[in-house]
Amino acid sequence: MPDLKGALIGCGFFAVNQMHGWNDVKGAAIVAICDRDPERLKIVGEQFGIERRYTDAGQMFADGGFDFVDIATTVNSHRALVELAAANNIPAICQKPFAPTLADAKAMVAACDAAGIPLMIHENFRWQTPIQAVRKALDSGAIGTPFWGRFSFRSGYDVFSGQPYLAEGKRFIIEDLGIHTLDIARYILGDVASLSARTKRVNPKINGEDVATILLDHENGATSIVDVSYATKQAIEPFPETLIEIDGTDGSLRLSQGYELQVTNAEGTVNTDVAPTLLPWASRPWHNIQESVYAIQQHWADSLLHRKETSTSGADNLKTFALVEAAYASAASKATVEIGTLL
Ligand code: NAD
Ligand code: 89Y
Incomplete structure (x- = not known):
């Protein structure tokens, strides 16, 4: 090559x-x-x-x-x-x-x-090993047709020491982190027709919101919740894990803390370890994100060489970015926002 x-x-x-x-x-x-x-x-x-x-x-x-x-x-x-x-x-x-x-x-x-x-947005979270494992489980038909989901990222990790600018902007968690969670929701349950959102700032030392709860109506009729927080202190810090719950017509799926994927259907329950690889240059807890950086960049090289559109092309990512804009608009107005009006 x-x-x-x-x-x-x-x-x-x-x-x-x-x-x-x-x-x-x-x-x-x-x-x-x-x-x-x-x-x-x-x-x-x-x-x-x-x-x-x-x-x-x-x-x-x-x-x-x-x-x-x-x-x-x-x-x-x-x-x-x-x-x-x-x-x-x-x-x-x-x-x-x-x-x-x-x-x-x-x-x-x-x-x-x-x-x-070609333009690709470096939207790497959908390339994380556990997220890819959820996508594969759904594609296998193991839980039938999904009708409900929850995509959750709740953490108390100090992101401000490495990225001090995150404390300064008027916007914080939806624009910085929720953008990934919204993209995962699209990747797993499909494009979104409308949403409504509520936000809060808990940490008094930052300017933007650090908690957001977003209700999504997907175009295929599924409903999901995206909930993100950097104000959540827990016994075991989950950063930077996205936890996922999906209910389908034939079963359910849970991606839980510690990178465990549980799939339940009429045949029983299967638990699989879907932890990311710790690449030689990576360090915990960032290794999940770091591996996905390598994965999206390999995808870019392969796509450019074979003249294929990337998974997170500019055109695709407009649909994720529209959810960010819609979430801020809904949190401000308390109204439901139709995504089609933004695109
Ligand atoms: P940073 O401030 O540490 O680094 C940005 C660098 O860009 C600085 O060194 C700055 O001097 C340089 N720069 C800015 N404008 C420039 C210009 N016009 N020409 C040349 N250099 C310029 O920021 P960061 O924390 O590394 O974040 C960079 C981006 O990565 C942000 O958009 C952030 O949201 C994103 N990010 C993504 C992930 C992910 O998982 N995808 C994780 C963390 C950060
Ligand atoms: O900037 C953010 C991102 O994209 O992933 C995690 C992060 O570094 C802090 O929220």
Whole structure:
């Protein structure tokens, strides 16, 4: 397989995982990196032995010599950098959250479509081993047709020490973490017709909401609840596990803390360990997320080489991002929001 050459923009907290992931991906390698902060550029450049280093993304595109760009910056720079990639006809991966607003996200998809380049949002949670195991169990027909679900992420983990900007924004948990949980709900139970949401801020030291409860009506008639919290202190901290309950016409499925999947139907109950692999460069408890970073990046390389659309393309991710916007709108108005009005 020919090697794809990639460039990465944004050498911060999370990009280190992406750089490790690229080292493991077959068929792609990072040849240039960019960060406007020379310190971060130096740290990541030396750690991963990358000699082509830039503090200006425009200059990096002007010099060229790469087949795709991986944008690992925070949300406010996403639109400008994706549009820069489109202007240079370079396929792009962009970290979540897609953009500051749905209008920006739509403009980014339009720019990439007009340039004829693929855009993938780095929405990695659906690539986690336990989430893939739930998808496979449903696809096997083990519980029949799902009619109800719960997708739950409740934690007291200190995310602010590694990502201090999360304490500063007016929006927090839905935009940062709930976006993944909403995407998992779509991935498992299908697209959403309408939703209603309630939010709270419990931690007085942050600006945004740290608790959200969202009721989803899926297009296929299933109902689900997405509940997320960073204000939940428990005996055993579950970060970063998404717990799932699905009831179907022929049985039920439970993904519980400790990465145990239980499937029950007329034939009985089967328990399976669906724990993620601890990759050599990974560390607990982040290994679940870290493995999914490698998985989504391998998916990108395979898709780009074989000219296939990615699972979390820009067009697909608009439907997840619309749920984020809808959840904030519903929490503010206390009304149900029809998703079709946003797309
Ligand atoms: P960070 O602030 O630690 O790093 C961002 C880096 O980008 C900084 O070094 C900054 O100098 C650089 N940067 C910003 N704008 C730039 C520009 N225009 N040109 C060049 N460099 C620029 O942030 P982080 O915690 O690494 O988060 C980055 C993104 O990753 C966020 O969108 C966050 O939501 C996302 N994230 C995703 C996951 C996941 O599992 N998918 C997990 C954590 C964070
Ligand atoms: O930024 C978030 C993400 O995408 O996954 C977990 C996280 O790092 C903190 O909520």
